[in-house]
Amino acid sequence: MKQKKENSIAKLLTYAGGHKKLTIFGCALSGISALLSMVPYICIWFVARGVFAVMPDYWRAQGLVRYGWTALWFALGSAGIYFAALMCTHLAAFRTAKNMRREAAKHLVDVPLGYLNTSQSGKLRKQIDDNAGMTEQMLAHELPDLVGAVVTPVAAIILLFVFDWRMGILCLLPLILSVYLLMRMMGGNNAAFFSRYQKAIEDLSAEATEYVRGIPVVKVFQQTVYSFKSFYSSIMSYSKLATDYSMGCGKPMTAFTTVLNGTFLLLIPAGMLLCRAAFDGWAVLADLVFYILFTPLCSMMMSRIMYASQATMEADEAVRRLDEIMDVEPLPQSNRPRQAQGTDVELRHVSFTYPEADIPALTDVSLRVPAGKTVALVGPSGGGKSTVASLIPRFFDVQQGNVLIGGVDVRAMATEELMGKVSFVFQDTRLFKASLLENIRAARPEAALDQVLAAAHAAQCDDILEKFPEGLNTVVGTGGVYLSGGEQQRIALARAILKDAPIVVLDEATAFADPENELLIQKAFETLTRGKTVLMIAHRLSTVQNADEILVMSDGRVAERGNHEALLRREGVYAAMWRDYQTSARWKVGKGAAI
Numbered sequence: 033m034k035q036k037k038e039n040s041i042a043k044l045l046t047y048a049g050g051h052k053k054l055t056i057f058g059c060a061l062s063g064i065s066a067l068l069s070m071v072p073y074i075c076i077w078f079v080a081r082g083v084f085a086v087m088p089d090y091w092r093a094q095g096l097v098r099y100g101w102t103a104l105w106f107a108l109g110s111a112g113i114y115f116a117a118l119m120c121t122h123l124a125a126f127r128t129a130k131n132m133r134r135e136a137a138k139h140l141v142d143v144p145l146g147y148l149n150t151s152q153s154g155k156l157r158k159q160i161d162d163n164a165g166m167t168e169q170m171l172a173h174e175l176p177d178l179v180g181a182v183v184t185p186v187a188a189i190i191l192l193f194v195f196d197w198r199m200g201i202l203c204l205l206p207l208i209l210s211v212y213l214l215m216r217m218m219g220g221n222n223a224a225f226f227s228r229y230q231k232a233i234e235d236l237s238a239e240a241t242e243y244v245r246g247i248p249v250v251k252v253f254q255q256t257v258y259s260f261k262s263f264y265s266s267i268m269s270y271s272k273l274a275t276d277y278s279m280g281c282g283k284p285m286t287a288f289t290t291v292l293n294g295t296f297l298l299l300i301p302a303g304m305l306l307c308r309a310a311f312d313g314w315a316v317l318a319d320l321v322f323y324i325l326f327t328p329l330c331s332m333m334m335s336r337i338m339y340a341s342q343a344t345m346e347a348d349e350a351v352r353r354l355d356e357i358m359d360v361e362p363l364p365q366s367n368r369p370r371q372a373q374g375t376d377v378e379l380r381h382v383s384f385t386y387p388e389a390d391i392p393a394l395t396d397v398s399l400r401v402p403a404g405k406t407v408a409l410v411g412p413s414g415g416g417k418s419t420v421a422s423l424i425p426r427f428f429d430v431q432q433g434n435v436l437i438g439g440v441d442v443r444a445m446a447t448e449e450l451m452g453k454v455s456f457v458f459q460d461t462r463l464f465k466a467s468l469l470e471n472i473r474a475a476r477p478e479a480a481l482d483q484v485l486a487a488a489h490a491a492q493c494d495d496i497l498e499k500f501p502e503g504l505n506t507v508v509g510t511g512g513v514y515l516s517g518g519e520q521q522r523i524a525l526a527r528a529i530l531k532d533a534p535i536v537v538l539d540e541a542t543a544f545a546d547p548e549n550e551l552l553i554q555k556a557f558e559t560l561t562r563g564k565t566v567l568m569i570a571h572r573l574s575t576v577q578n579a580d581e582i583l584v585m586s587d588g589r590v591a592e593r594g595n596h597e598a599l600l601r602r603e604g605v606y607a608a609m610w611r612d613y614q615t616s617a618r619w620k621v622g623k624g625a626a627i
C-alpha cells in the first residue's frame with residue numbers, strides 16, 4: 033500500500049514536468065511554516081515560566097515584551113510562508129493537471145482509431161478530465177499539508193519531552209491511539225473504497241446519459257418504471273456504497289475525534305497532581321500551560337494527516353484510472369516507412385479478432401480492388417463488412433495476413449501517407465460544432481474558398497447553403513441551425529470530395545434519408561467515386577450491380593464472389609438475396625400503385 037502511494041505521488045510529479053521543483057519548493061516551505069508555528073508556543077512557555085517564577089509579583093517578570101514580539105513575528109512569518117507555499121503548490125497543481133489532460137489527449141491521437149470507436153467518448157472524457165481534476169486538490173493542498181504534518185510530529189515529540197516527559201507521555205498516548213484508529217479507517221475494505229466509488233460514479237453517469245437519451249423512446253412506447261429501472265439501480269448501488277462506507281467509518285471516526293480531543297481528560301488532572309507533588313509547583317504549572325496550549329496543535333496535525341491520507345487514496349485512484357488510458361498501446365509506427373506503389377487495395381489471408389472478443393470477426397479473408405475499380409461487400413448483418421473496411425485505414429491491425437495498398441503493407445506506411453491515400457465515409461457522420469466551411473475544409477485545410485464551394489456543389493449541398501443566410505459560414509449546432517441526417521452526410525461527402533484521395537472506403541447507408549435526400553446522396557457518391565479505387569459496403573443491392581466484383585460476406589468469411597451476373601448464375605446466397613430484393617422492390621411498387 034505504502035509503495036503504491038509513493039508511486040502515485042512520484043507519477044504525479046512526473047506529470048508536473050518543469051513544475052516539479054515548484055511543488056517540492058512549496059512542500060519545503062510548508063514544512064518550514066509548520067516548524068515556525070511552534071515557536072510562539074515556546075515563547076508562551078517562557079512567559080508562563082517567567083511570570084510563575086515571581087508570583088505574586090508578576091510585574092517583576094523579565095522579557096515578556098520580547099517574547100510577545102517574537103511569538104507575533106514567528107506566527108506572522110509562519111502564516112506568510114504557508115501562504116507562499118500554497119501559491120507555489122497551486123500553481124504547480126494546475127499545471128500538472130493541465131499536463132495530465134494534454135498527455136492523455138496526445139496519447140489518444142496515437143492509439144488505434146478502433147479504440148476510440150469502441151470506448152464510450154463520454155466515459156473517456158470523464159476519465160481524463162475528472163481524474164486530472166482530482167489530483168489538483170491533492171497537489172495544491174494535501175501534499176504540502178502532509179509534509180507539514182510529517183515534519184511537525186518530529187519537532188512536537190522533541191518538545192513534548194523537553195519540558196516534562198510525564199506530561200509528554202500523556203499527550204503522546206492519545207496521538208498514538210489516533211494513528212491506530214486512522215490506519216483502521218484507511219485500511220482494510222476501506223482502502224479499495226475509492227476504486228469502487230469511482231466505478232459507481234461512472235456507472236451512474238453512464239446510466240443517467242442513457243436514460244436521458246432514451247426519453248423519446250420511453251415516451252413513444254409509454255414505458256415508465258422499466259425504463260427507469262437500471263438508472264434507479266445504479267443510484268441505489270451508489271447510495272448503498274456511500275452509506276456502507278459512512279457507517280463503516282462511523283465508529284473509528286467517532287473514536288478518532290474523541291481520542292484526539294480527549295487529551296485534556298488525562299492531562300489536566302494529571303498535571304494538577306504533578307503540580308501539587310512537585311517541589312517547584314509553579315514551574316510545573318508553566319509546563320502544564322504549555323501542554324494545554326500545544327495539544328490542540330497536535331490534534332490539528334493529526335486531522336491534516338487524515339485528510340491528506342484520504343486525498344492520497346483519491347490521487348492513487350485518479351492516477352490508476354488515467355493509466356488505463358495511457359497504457360493502451362499506441363499504433364506501432366514503422367521506423368523505415370515505405371511508399372505505396374499504386375492505389376490498388378488488397379487483403380491477403382486476413383484473420384482478425386476484436387480486442388476482448390472470443391470469436392474471430394474475419395477468418396482467412398482475401399480480396400483485391402484493382403486501381404480504379406469498385407468492389408462491393410454485401411451480406412447479412414454481422415458478416416464482417418465494416419470490419420474489412422476498418423482494417424484498411426488501420427482502425428485496428430490484423431493478427432494474421434496482410435492489408436496492402438499499392439503492394440505495401442499498411443503497417444509499413446507512414447500514417448500521413450496512409451491517411452492521405454484513403455477517404456473514409458462513415459455510416460454515422462459526425463460534424464464538428466464549427467462553420468460548414470471549416471467542416472468541409474477539415475479534409476484539406478489549405479483548400480481555397482472556390483475549391484470548397486466546388487466540392488460542396490459536387491456533393492449536392494447547394495440547397496443547404498441557400499437555406500441559411502450565412503451560407504458556408506453557418507455554424508452547425510448553434511442558433512437553431514439543424515441539419516438532417518441526409519444533409520449531414522452530404523456535407524461529409526463534400527469533405528471527402530475535397531480531400532480527393534485516390535482510394536475511397538464507403539459505407540453507403542442511406543436508409544435514414546428521405547427519397548429526395550437519397551437521390552442527392554447517390555449523385556454525390558457518383559462524383560466522389562469517379563475514377564477512384566472503391567471498396568463499398570452496400571446495404572441495398574440496387575447499387576452493386578455495376579460493381580466490378582461483389583463479395584458476399586457471411587460469418588467473417590467470403591461466402592461467394594464474382595460480378596452480378598456470375599453470382600446470379602451460381603444460384604447461391606447472392607441469388608437468394610437478389611430474389612428477396614426484387615420481391616420487396618415489386619411490393620413497394622405495387623403498394624405505391626395502390627395508393
Ligand SMILES: Nc1ncnc2c1ncn2[C@@H]1O[C@H](COP(=O)(O)OP(=O)(O)OP(=O)(O)O)[C@@H](O)[C@H]1O
Nearest residue numbers: 150386387389393412413414415416417418419420
Ligand atoms: N468493436 C467490436 N468489438 C467486438 N466485436 C465487434 C466489434 N465490432 C464488430 N464486432 C463483431 O464483429 C462481427 C462483424 O461485425 P461487422 O460490423 O464487421 O459486420 P457487418 O457485416 O458490417 O454488419 P452490419 O451490416 O450490421 O454493419 C460481428 O460479430 C460483430 O458483433
